[in-house]
Amino acid sequence: MVFAPRNTTLLACIIFVALASSPFIFQILRGDTNGNFSTLYDSFEAGVLTATTGARAKFSWDSVPPSDHLVWHDCYTEHQCARLNVPLNYSDPYGEKAIIALTRIPSPLPVGSPWYRGPILFNPGGPGGSGVDLVVQAGKLFSTIVGPQFDVLGFDPRGVGHSVPRVSFFETAAERALWGSVGPHVLDASAGEVARQWARSKVINGLAGERLLNLLPHINTDQTARDMLRITEAHGNEKLQYWGFSYGTVLGATFAAMFPDKIERMIIDGVVDVENYYATLWTNNLLDTDKTMQTFFDGCAEAGPDDCPFYAPTAEDISRNLTNLYNAIRKKPVPVRTKVSYGLVDYNRLRTTIFMSLYTPYATFPALARGLADLAAGDGRLLFEMEEFPPFQCSCDEGPPRIDIVDEAYAAILCNDGVDISESLGDFEKYFKHLTEKSSWGELWSAIRGNCISWPRLPKSHFQGPFTGNTSFPILLIGNTADPVTPLWAAKKVSKGYPGSVVLTQNSPGHSSLTAPSLCTQKYIRRYFTDGTLPDRGTVCEVIKSPFSQITSKTPTDQTPFENNWTSDERDILTAITALSMISRSSAPYPL
Incomplete structure (x- = not known):
């Protein structure tokens, strides 16, 4: 799970898209003459971000009519967008509709080509992260990794971002700004912050029940998994291809348990202990x-x-x-x-x-x-x-409003998914004490569960396990040896529920495989999507450099200087994963 990047941070992905076709990218792989990646990064930032922001400003989702079928429209830059009608409540398939926003980098191959393999759906985590923003700003990098046979498709889960109806506990952006973010913060027991978190949650969750009570029962992972199947079928496919990160692994594991016969390919990367998540515990994320x-x-x-x-x-x-x-x-x-x-x-x-x-x-x-x-x-x-965002300003400008990912979306999903928790301040104080005794980082992490205090008591009829299934194709799980919030242990635990699945270990710090440049890992990912090849059990992939160093030459396969030993495809894959690993996740409301 991820404190997913806000739009202002995710925009940085496009910098490397612009560079990907240039030989200058290889200077980025080496670092500049001082071994400093950030210098080269900064030199391109202003111009590229301006172009990207302009493309976003000129496009309005209102220009894309919702449809019961996938009807694609040109949007942003070299992207296509669609809005798909789905049932708001799958128990009432002919009732009220939700509208799912999707964007894709289409495969250059025609749909009728024997080499065309259809869409891979992406979820960036959260819960509440925008798959649309992910693909708008980094879709070309993912396309480089998985290969030209696939459409790279991002979607905003129901309640999130450009999809409607949208979760918002506040009536205006100004009201939200005045209340303040519920993003990552330290709970200092000696300063009364635990009690303050408890009290804030009672207020905000009271607003949720007052303003969104009819919508909230339909904002959960169960319904989003069904939306993914609907998206897949709207493409004319029977089975899902998927790559999910962090909370996206909860979504993937849930889909696999609900629809084990509907999986063509599935990668879950930075794996959450799904049972712990649905129990609203958040007690074993900090093991590493x-x-x-x-x-x-x-x-x-x-x-x-x-x-x-x-x-x-x-x-x-x-x-x-x-x-x-x-x-x-x-x-x-x-x-x-x-x-x-x-x-x-x-x-x-x-x-x-x-x-x-x-x-x-x-x-x-x-x-x-x-x-x-x-x-x-x-x-x-x-x-x-490093964690700075421009201060909030009211805007009276005409034109399409800016749609940001808001704090409330993640709370709605994770609190709906999980079991109801005690409303007692004393119980929350005991939880805080337990978590901080296990890890000093519990002073930040315990606020996640705290956000569900006094959540509206809604029917818990959605799928909550068991997380097992004989899937129609084996799942590939990926875990890092030093992941700060989704320990490798969790990937191995989740894998036990899905016979034939394999855990690929990446020997690196960071959250998910994307945060470290490993050609080895990304080559396995491409092979898995293109021909179904799984790594041998126990496979460990190394990275090409440490966070403080330039590329080294430790192994002949992946770390020998690329000018002499790497194929053109390998160079392109390394370019893409190096670019992705250089994008930071600034503070945002999402816990995973």
């Missing part, structure tokens, strides 16, 4: 978080002061220096004014920024090291900017 943090300490010590500004002679020294910085910031927050906004680097901001960096080490560890070094010297600007 400290291991991920340790890769920062180890990598920084190994990289040296030139490549890691927060350097100290040993990993233990770096860890100790960070603890000292935590203590200093608790006592004396650092005020910050940037070109965009202003605020404080306090303990909450520091802790949250570090936690978010663990999702995407290759994109964020070098910047984190510089930010920590600057902060230790009294300058908090860089660290503040």
Whole structure:
């Protein structure tokens, strides 16, 4: 599961799309002359983002009429969009409709070609992440990885983003901004933050019941799984092809349990313990978080002061220096004014920024090291900017309104999916104590369950397991050795419910395979989609570099310099996964 990127962060994907056809991309693979990826990244950012934002502004989903069939319209840049009618309630298939927004990078092959393989559906996580935004901004990279035989298709799950009806507990964007985000934050028991979270949840979930009571029973993973089958059938296919990340693995595992005979290919990547999720527990996500943090300490010590500004002679020294910085910031927050906004680097901001960096080490560890070094010297600007968004402004401009992913969507899905929890403050305090005793990161993670306190008591008739099935094609599960929120252990657990499934291990820190450049992993992914080849059980894929280093040459297959040993397809795949791994996930409301 993912604190999925907001639109402003996801836009960065398009930078690399523009570069993908250029030899200059190989400089990005090496780093610039100083081994600095971010320099090359920044040099293209302004122009490419401006072009992308313009394309988005010119397109309105109102120009795409909903249909009972898939009718594709040109949209954005080199994309096609459609809006598909589905039953709001599958128990009443001829009743009220929901409208699912879809976008795709179409295969260059004609539908009638014997090599055309149909769509692969993508879900970016969340719950509540926008598959439309994912494919609009990174679809070409995914197309490069899976191959030209496939359409790369993103959809906004019901209640989310461009799909309607849309979950929103607030009547205006200004009302939401005044209330404040429920994104990742530290619950400090000594400062009354646990009780404050409890009280806030009672207010916001009271609004949910007051304003959306008729809609909420239909916003859950069960109904979204049925929507995926409907999308697949609307393409003229009987079986699903799917690649889901984080919460998207909950969606995938649920689909596989509900429709085991409807799977053509399925990859679930960054796997959640599905049973724990549906029990609204959130108690075993942090098993490897400290291991991920340790890769920062180890990598920084190994990289040296030139490549890691927060350097100290040993990993233990770096860890100790960070603890000292935590203590200093608790006592004396650092005020910050940037070109965009202003605020404080306090303990909450520091802790949250570090936690978010663990999702995407290759994109964020070098910047984190510089930010920590600057902060230790009294300058908090860089660290503040790692999680900075422009302040809210009311807009009276005419034209299509901007559709952002809102906090409420993730709460609606995960609280509806899971069992009802106690409304008692005492019980929440006991839960907080239990989680923080298991992991220091529980001070951030426990807010997720807290968001479901006093959730409207709705019928729990949707599918909630068991998560087993003899699938029509074996599932490929992928887990990283140091994933901060979906430990490898969970992938192995979920795999046991689906005979024939295989767990592919990627030896890297970060959340899902996308956050580290492994040619090995992505080649297995392509083989799986194109010809159904699964890796041998126990296969472990290495990466081409560490977060602080340039490409190394540790293995002859995947890490020998590409000019001499890699095929054209391998170069393209490596280009795409390197680009994806360099995209950071800034703070957002989604827990996974």
